[in-house]
Each structure stands twice: as structure tokens, then as C-alpha cells.
Amino acid sequence: MKILRYSLSAIVLFGMILFSACDENNNLVLFSVQNDIDLGAQVAEQINNDPQYVKMARADYPEAYSYLDAMVNEILDKGDVAYREEFVWDVTLLEGDVLNAFATPGGYIYVYTGLIKYLDNADDLAGVIGHEIAHADLRHTSRNLQKQYGVQILLSIILGENASQLATIAGQIAGSVAGLSFSREFESESDARAVEYNANTIYACDGVKNFFQKLEDSGQTGGTPEFLSTHPSPDTRIADIVAKAQALSCDTDLLANSGYADFQASLP
Numbered sequence: 001m002k003i004l005r006y007s008l009s010a011i012v013l014f015g016m017i018l019f020s021a022c023d024e025n026n027n028l029v030l031f032s033v034q035n036d037i038d039l040g041a042q043v044a045e046q047i048n049n050d051p052q053y054v055k056m057a058r059a060d061y062p063e064a065y066s067y068l069d070a071m072v073n074e075i076l077d078k079g080d081v082a083y084r085e086e087f088v089w090d091v092t093l094l095e096g097d098v099l100n101a102f103a104t105p106g107g108y109i110y111v112y113t114g115l116i117k118y119l120d121n122a123d124d125l126a127g128v129i130g131h132e133i134a135h136a137d138l139r140h141t142s143r144n145l146q147k148q149y150g151v152q153i154l155l156s157i158i159l160g161e162n163a164s165q166l167a168t169i170a171g172q173i174a175g176s177v178a179g180l181s182f183s184r185e186f187e188s189e190s191d192a193r194a195v196e197y198n199a200n201t202i203y204a205c206d207g208v209k210n211f212f213q214k215l216e217d218s219g220q221t222g223g224t225p226e227f228l229s230t231h232p233s234p235d236t237r238i239a240d241i242v243a244k245a246q247a248l249s250c251d252t253d254l255l256a257n258s259g260y261a262d263f264q265a266s267l268p
């Protein structure tokens with residue numbers, strides 16, 4: 001009977017969720033916004049304790065953080081971010097010669113110094129950050145978990161019957177950047193959303209394409225940071241981003257006097 005009762009309650013709950021779980025972006029997400037926040041906090045704590053991630057302390061690099069915070073806040077405040085108020089939107093610099101940035105559920109963003117030094121303009125970095133904000137805001141990890149773990153396990157987590165499973169998932173996400181890799185559909189969705197966000201900012205709206213352009217120009221498309229994942233190809237992504245910017249008729253001029261070179265020079 002216990003099994004039957006559980007199944008019935010699961011079916012009733014699932015029915016309720018189907019009616020109520022379309023989120024701010026009109027996606028069906030079983031996880032609540034609070035589940036995203038809780039999972040993100042757990043992932044951030046694990047990243048904080050994991051020596052493979054060399055975190056740059058805010059106290060040691062106040063100028064670099066003030067530059068980066070200003071950029072993140074420009075996008076968050078003007079970019080029409082659905083979960084602007086609910087998520088933490090905390091950004092951390094990671095030291096290392098890695099061409100990558102990533103974001104957890106709930107809005108913890110991580111940017112490698114290697115990526116910042118590789119890019120040429122503030123607009124290019126703003127594009128990548130807009131892309132990462134979009135992954136969190138569009139709740140891509142929670143939507144992935146639905147596919148990976150299935151409704152039954154997620155329901156048991158949501159019902160509070162399986163707290164250890166949530167910790168396990170957080171560990172898997174924190175353990176490798178692959179835990180935050182996304183499908184072609186989600187990458188394209190984040191690229192498009194980055195253009196939409198940045199259309200309202202001081203930055204070029206299509207800055208996210210410049211990273212792919214630079215990789216293509218230097219023949220370096222073999223690496224696989226998550227936003228570089230081979231599908232869709234950099235060519236396709238550049239073309240889609242250009243088309244999106246044209247559809248929005250948004251400003252593609254680079255920001256003058258952005259101070260980006262000084263920002264780069266302030267990094268270890």
C-alpha cells in the first residue's frame with residue numbers, strides 16, 4: 001500500500017506541477033526556483049572547497065572585481081533577466097589559462113583569467129557573461145536534470161525525501177565542468193538571449209560572437225569549453241548571433257574607452 005500511496009501522491013503532485021510549473025520563461029521545470037537556488041548554493045560550496053578551482057579572493061583584487069561587477073550588473077539591470085531578484089548573481093574570478101566561463105543554477109558565475117586575457121574587448125566578455133547568465137536564468141541545468149534523472153527521482157528530491165541525492169547531483173556538477181555542459185538547443189538559446197540582454201546595455205549586442213570569431217580566425221576550434229561544445233559549430237553560432245542582432249536592429253558598435261586593457265593588466 002505504501003507503494004500505491006506514493007504513486008498516487010506522485011501522480012497528484014505531478015498533475016499539480018504540470019499546471020503550475022511553467023516558469024518565468026514559459027518552460028516546464030519541475031524543480032522550483034528555490035530548488036535551483038539550493039542546488040546552486042551546494043555546487044558553489046563544493047567549487048569553493050575544490051582545489052582544482054583557483055579562486056581569486058575579492059579582498060586581494062578589488063579593482064578587477066569592481067570592473068567585473070559593474071559589467072555583470074549592467075547586464076542584470078538592463079537585460080530583462082527573469083530571475084534578477086530571486087537568484088544570487090555572484091561572480092568569481094578563477095585563475096588559470098583556460099578559455100572558459102560557466103554558471104551554476106541560481107546564478108553563481110565563474111570566469112577564468114585565461115578567457116579574459118584572450119578576448120580583445122569588454123563587449124566580447126560581456127557577450128560571454130550574458131550567455132552564462134542566460135544558462136542560469138533559463139534554468140538549463142534543472143531542465144537537463146529532468147532528462148538525466150527522470151521525474152521519479154526529482155519528485156523525491158522535491159518532496160524532501162531524498163536530500164542526499166541532491167548533494168550527489170551537486171557534487172557531480174561541481175566535479176567537472178562537463179556537469180554544466182548543455183545541448184545544442186540550450187547553447188543556441190543562450191546565445192540568442194545574450195544578444196537580447198546586451199541590446200539594452202552599453203555593450204555591443206552581438207559581442208558573444210567575437211569569441212567564436214577569434215577562435216575561427218586563429219584556427220583554434222579544437223578545444224571544448226562548454227560554450228565551445230562542437231554542436232552547434234562556431235560558424236553556425238556566429239551566423240545565428242549575427243541574424244539575431246539584425247532582427248533586433250541592436251547596436252553592434254564596440255564600447256569606447258572601456259578600460260578593458262587595464263582590467264586585463266590587473267589580473268595575475
Ligand SMILES: [Zn+2]
Pocket residue numbers: 131135182187190226227
Ligand atoms: Zn553555454
